[in-house]
Amino acid sequence: MSQVCRSRGCSCKATEWGHVLDEMDCELFARASHERVYEPGMNIFMQGDNCSGVYCIQSGLVGLRRSDDNGNSAMLRLSQNGDVLGYRAVIGKRQHRNTAEVLTRSRVCFIEAARLTMLLQRNPNLKEGFLQRALVDLTTTETNCAEQMTRGLQARFLHLLFRLYQNVEAQQDDREHVFDLPVQRKDIAALLGATPESISRIINRLEEQGLVRFVGRRVIFSNMGRFRAKIQIGIEAATAEA
Amino acid sequence: MSQVCRSRGCSCKATEWGHVLDEMDCELFARASHERVYEPGMNIFMQGDNCSGVYCIQSGLVGLRRSDDNGNSAMLRLSQNGDVLGYRAVIGKRQHRNTAEVLTRSRVCFIEAARLTMLLQRNPNLKEGFLQRALVDLTTTETNCAEQMTRGLQARFLHLLFRLYQNVEAQQDDREHVFDLPVQRKDIAALLGATPESISRIINRLEEQGLVRFVGRRVIFSNMGRFRAKIQIGIEAATAEA
DNA sequence: CGTCTGGTTGATCTAGATCAACAGGAGTGG
DNA sequence: CCACTCCTGTTGATCTAGATCAACCAGACG
Numbered sequence: 032m033s034q035v036c037r038s039r040g041c042s043c044k045a046t047e048w049g050h051v052l053d054e055m056d057c058e059l060f061a062r063a064s065h066e067r068v069y070e071p072g073m074n075i076f077m078q079g080d081n082c083s084g085v086y087c088i089q090s091g092l093v094g095l096r097r098s099d100d101n102g103n104s105a106m107l108r109l110s111q112n113g114d115v116l117g118y119r120a121v122i123g124k125r126q127h128r129n130t131a132e133v134l135t136r137s138r139v140c141f142i143e144a145a146r147l148t149m150l151l152q153r154n155p156n157l158k159e160g161f162l163q164r165a166l167v168d169l170t171t172t173e174t175n176c177a178e179q180m181t182r183g184l185q186a187r188f189l190h191l192l193f194r195l196y197q198n199v200e201a202q203q204d205d206r207e208h209v210f211d212l213p214v215q216r217k218d219i220a221a222l223l224g225a226t227p228e229s230i231s232r233i234i235n236r237l238e239e240q241g242l243v244r245f246v247g248r249r250v251i252f253s254n255m256g257r258f259r260a261k262i263q264i265g266i267e268a269a270t271a272e273a
Numbered sequence: 274m275s276q277v278c279r280s281r282g283c284s285c286k287a288t289e290w291g292h293v294l295d296e297m298d299c300e301l302f303a304r305a306s307h308e309r310v311y312e313p314g315m316n317i318f319m320q321g322d323n324c325s326g327v328y329c330i331q332s333g334l335v336g337l338r339r340s341d342d343n344g345n346s347a348m349l350r351l352s353q354n355g356d357v358l359g360y361r362a363v364i365g366k367r368q369h370r371n372t373a374e375v376l377t378r379s380r381v382c383f384i385e386a387a388r389l390t391m392l393l394q395r396n397p398n399l400k401e402g403f404l405q406r407a408l409v410d411l412t413t414t415e416t417n418c419a420e421q422m423t424r425g426l427q428a429r430f431l432h433l434l435f436r437l438y439q440n441v442e443a444q445q446d447d448r449e450h451v452f453d454l455p456v457q458r459k460d461i462a463a464l465l466g467a468t469p470e471s472i473s474r475i476i477n478r479l480e481e482q483g484l485v486r487f488v489g490r491r492v493i494f495s496n497m498g499r500f501r502a503k504i505q506i507g508i509e510a511a512t513a514e515a
Numbered sequence: 516c517g518t519c520t521g522g523t524t525g526a527t528c529t530a531g532a533t534c535a536a537c538a539g540g541a542g543t544g545g
Numbered sequence: 546c547c548a549c550t551c552c553t554g555t556t557g558a559t560c561t562a563g564a565t566c567a568a569c570c571a572g573a574c575g
Contacts, residue, residue: 228564
């Protein structure tokens, strides 16, 4: 019974895969998975690790970082609420190609690779679930890529800021329109495919426009309405083309 | 018996999904699918069409074109030998988001949506096959995207030229190192995320370097060795980072 | 106190976009 | 047949976002 209870606690099963699982498999799934909370700075897994399982982010923010042999590293993408990490490695039986770095306190649900594989064997609907997920990931990657190419740096930066803000807003119910960047400039640059210098200059421009103020890592939205408006334009334009 | 014969003729079944199908399903698959040859200029399907099924390109070259309301259109991507079109539309039950335009004589294998869905129901391994395919597509999209952002226009153009050349080389066994571009400059530009003007200038530079000569749509590799070498650098650099 | 890391600023450079003009076909209509 | 226009491609002049290189600053930390 406690297992079932825990299964309810793990929202990813319900929201992500639950709808394709019958009751019995749902319980099996619940038994196979378990939840854990990670603090900022911890790594969920490391680049080069053998893939031990699949992780579903329930809340918080996780950055995927890729390092090369020369010690250079870049944050490739952010994962948050509802995203699933490592399924490609499990299904393709590869090792992790990057490090999952916890940026803000995160609740993460884990399923061991072997158990997942077993569940996949037994339950074709689960396969369907992952298939759907892969397709979704494919489209988001594509649109993301398109956005990266089309929109200018400022637009992309605003978009990123918004995502980060939303992420903490949901958690903290913060009406102050103030939050702290969970990553350093270098990583922001990497996420946007730019240099830290350019980020600095963009920030200057934004402050000149009176849209946002930056104090170290603290971000203060002086005029939230205008900010949202500016974001919205970008989103409209993006969806219009899709 | 003739059905089985046809099944052998359709290489996509063997190469793409065959390994996850048992003999019986393989035959069902063969019966569900049929092959057709398209001539350049024809459209396999049109943007906005309801998705009638999935297409597997056996040979030839197909361009995916997206048009907007203003009549502007851009070629988003090329599909060739072994690529599968429309599976996202089928599985997601959406309509086609772009037009598949046949660029060179192509053999295409078609499976009706309803039959495919039925087969998918019946055979979880087929789901697995599509899952694998989706994962592959995901990685290629990602690397493609990365390449687009990292490499300069010239490198990307050379890469594209090479792809196009390989495609006809396989068919025609052409030792002359000469071939005709199956698309116009405008589309090349779109594929590379650039303007036609830039393409023109790139071509100039390449001719100055004595790498390639262009006469209208005809491409003449004056120094194939050097060309290949130059491509190779790009590929090495790309794989090193992955 | 030096040293290191993360961030900012300034000067300069460059790839590629943009805008505008023009040239060669390929039709089309008279 | 010529004149007309449309369409693709080329060229030139200019502009701009962003990269690169270099210096510098502030806090952290041994």
